Amino acid sequence: MGQSKFSTHPTSDKVYYIISGFILTFILIAVSYPLIYVLSASFSSGNAVSSGRVLLWPVDFSLEGYEAVFKNKDIVRAYGNTFLYTILGTLVNVTVVMTCAYALSRPGLKGRGSFMFLFTFTMFFSGGLIPFYILMKDLHLINTMWAMVLPGALSVYNMIIARTFIQSSIPGELIEATSIDGCSDARFFFSFVLPLSKAVIAVITLFSAVGHWNAYFNALMYLNDRSLYPLQIILREILIMNQVDVSMIMDPELQVAKAQAAAVLKYSLIVVATVPILCVYPFIQKYFVKGVMIGSLKG
Amino acid sequence: MPSWQLYLFLIPATVYIIIFAYVPMAGVQIAFKNYNFNLGIWGSEWIGWDNFRRFFDSYQFTTLIWNTISLSVYSLLISFPLPILFALMLNSFTGQKFKKIVQSVSYMPHFISTVVIVGMLVQLFNPRTGAFGALYTFFSGELLADAFANPGAFQHLYVWSGIWQGIGWSSIIYIAALSSVDEHLHEAAQIDGASRLQRVRHIDFPSILPTATIMLILAVGNIMEVGFEKVFLMQNELNISKSEVISTYVYKVGLTIGSGDFSFATAIGLFNSLINFVLLIMVNYAAKKFSDTSLW
Numbered sequence: 168m169g170q171s172k173f174s175t176h177p178t179s180d181k182v183y184y185i186i187s188g189f190i191l192t193f194i195l196i197a198v199s200y201p202l203i204y205v206l207s208a209s210f211s212s213g214n215a216v217s218s219g220r221v222l223l224w225p226v227d228f229s230l231e232g233y234e235a236v237f238k239n240k241d242i243v244r245a246y247g248n249t250f251l252y253t254i255l256g257t258l259v260n261v262t263v264v265m266t267c268a269y270a271l272s273r274p275g276l277k278g279r280g281s282f283m284f285l286f287t288f289t290m291f292f293s294g295g296l297i298p299f300y301i302l303m304k305d306l307h308l309i310n311t312m313w314a315m316v317l318p319g320a321l322s323v324y325n326m327i328i329a330r331t332f333i334q335s336s337i338p339g340e341l342i343e344a345t346s347i348d349g350c351s352d353a354r355f356f357f358s359f360v361l362p363l364s365k366a367v368i369a370v371i372t373l374f375s376a377v378g379h380w381n382a383y384f385n386a387l388m389y390l391n392d393r394s395l396y397p398l399q400i401i402l403r404e405i406l407i408m409n410q411v412d413v414s415m416i417m418d419p420e421l422q423v424a425k426a427q428a429a430a431v432l433k434y435s436l437i438v439v440a441t442v443p444i445l446c447v448y449p450f451i452q453k454y455f456v457k458g459v460m461i462g463s464l465k466g
Numbered sequence: 467m468p469s470w471q472l473y474l475f476l477i478p479a480t481v482y483i484i485i486f487a488y489v490p491m492a493g494v495q496i497a498f499k500n501y502n503f504n505l506g507i508w509g510s511e512w513i514g515w516d517n518f519r520r521f522f523d524s525y526q527f528t529t530l531i532w533n534t535i536s537l538s539v540y541s542l543l544i545s546f547p548l549p550i551l552f553a554l555m556l557n558s559f560t561g562q563k564f565k566k567i568v569q570s571v572s573y574m575p576h577f578i579s580t581v582v583i584v585g586m587l588v589q590l591f592n593p594r595t596g597a598f599g600a601l602y603t604f605f606s607g608e609l610l611a612d613a614f615a616n617p618g619a620f621q622h623l624y625v626w627s628g629i630w631q632g633i634g635w636s637s638i639i640y641i642a643a644l645s646s647v648d649e650h651l652h653e654a655a656q657i658d659g660a661s662r663l664q665r666v667r668h669i670d671f672p673s674i675l676p677t678a679t680i681m682l683i684l685a686v687g688n689i690m691e692v693g694f695e696k697v698f699l700m701q702n703e704l705n706i707s708k709s710e711v712i713s714t715y716v717y718k719v720g721l722t723i724g725s726g727d728f729s730f731a732t733a734i735g736l737f738n739s740l741i742n743f744v745l746l747i748m749v750n751y752a753a754k755k756f757s758d759t760s761l762w
Contacts, residue, residue: 198574219595294487295739296717296731317486321479399581403585403699407585437582441579
């Protein structure tokens with residue numbers, strides 16, 4: 168796609184390519200600028216950030232923001248909680264989704280249509296906020312870590328993606344051949360379906376992990392014990408409600424320094440809270456485009 | 467013949483869905499009751515439509531409906547067509563490497579949490595220390611007005627930050643559909659002298675129309691469902707006149723301290739999902755009639 172090819176295009180197409188190239192470049196900049204800015208600000212000094220001197224690259228490179236983040240006990244504990252909820256929750260999600268998808272992928276299963284209806288109906292209608300809250304209360308899940316792990320254990324959408332994937336990528340002849348050899352359904356699941364479904368498992372793992380990592384709503388609703396708080400609740404306090412404790416210091420000069428540190432802390436916190444999940448995604452990117460395609464085209 | 471083992475595999479999902487989806491559905495009846503904590507869902511006394519009437523007569527009713535619908539419609543009008551245009555443009559561009567970069571970067575914001583997105587908005591639009599505040603001052607010499615204190619800015623911030631976060635991700639489904647377009651169609655059209663733009667219009671665009679129809683049905687069927695999380699996080703006393711929507715109101719009426727009116731809140735929520743459901747059925751019917759594409 169070099170220059171030589173470009174010159175062979177008719178003029179009207181050249182205009183098209185120039186305009187669309189310009190628009191795509193604009194989108195690229197518009198999407199990446201805030202990300203780059205946040206990253207740069209997180210590595211700048213408090214003074215540079217609060218005086219608005221950071222525009223693109225770090226100014227007065229410093230790690231004070233990150234130091235402040237990791238010195239804050241609330242943040243560190245919430246970080247640990249989030250890791251725990253993410254790992255447990257993702258494990259539960261993938262297990263429930265894959266077992267269900269496998270069973271429903273088998274054409275001979277009696278009552279398959281009824282089960283599908285039972286599941287898909289919940290995509291369009293739900294009891295709503297308050298009945299769900301009452302349920303959580305009756306199950307005594309309020310103020311336990313299970314309030315972060317159990318709700319949403321089955322994503323019907325993911326289940327449909329997985330089911331479609333299994334149906335289209337694992338040939339029926341394989342099931343027949345192995346069952347003649349005496350392979351049970353459960354063994355078939357563990358020795359054939361799971362290894363052959365790596366791509367879709369990767370996609371579901373990513374979707375669930377992102378969901379759990381970013382979960383805010385469940386914590387807001389069902390947790391009021393501070394020691395159970397996930398990262399997102401602490402993030403809200405600091406980033407949006409602006410609750411960084413600077414008032415404790417009486418010395419005005421120190422107070423200014425603290426306020427500046429608080430400004431950088433916010434950017435460092437954004438980076439620390441976002442980077443783990445962004446790190447996972449390039450590895451699974453090749454899978455998820457495929458996964459979304461399968462789910463969308465044939466689902 | 468499938469064995470009992472397959473049913474064993476269905477147990478976790480079925481138990482989960484019955485407890486966590488169908489039990490709350492049965493709980494919806496408290497919308498017609500005067501819920502009493504000690505009597506429980508089934509024991510509380512029936513009061514018919516009183517909770518609904520109370521909502522229709524309340525002074526917030528019109529504002530809430532208007533805020534909810536205007537925010538959704540605005541959001542839909544912007545966030546439905548832009549990913550389609552983005553996908554068409556990206557697909558028709560020639561530089562493979564550049565395409566890959568744009569695509570990968572555009573997905574990224576999808577993975578950032580709502581709390582961080584709103585936090586970034588607050589930081590970046592800070593008139594003094596934020597990037598946009600600083601850029602604004604740099605070019606105009608004036609101080610940027612505080613966006614979060616201005617009710618008129620709420621919807622724009624909400625919708626356009628949504629575009630920033632979602633344009634790449636929402637386009638995946640269209641890019642996937644475009645990748646299955648037969649290359650021969652393009653070659654034939656090229657021989658007939660069709661320009662790139664003409665090929666986008668007459669080959670690429672029609673080929674993603676069925677996908678787009680489905681997405682539109684789903685979007686319209688969700689029109690009353692403005693995301694609770696983001697609205698709630700962006701809300702403050704200064705912009706509440708524009709930012710209070712049905713879902714945030716339900717939360718406040720039902721679950722914030724001092725209120726706890728479970729039945730009233732459920733009635734409002736039920737009213738909301740009912741409108742949604744009716745819309746979904748209507749749009750699906752219309753789509754089936756006019757374009758043969760529908761959900762069921």
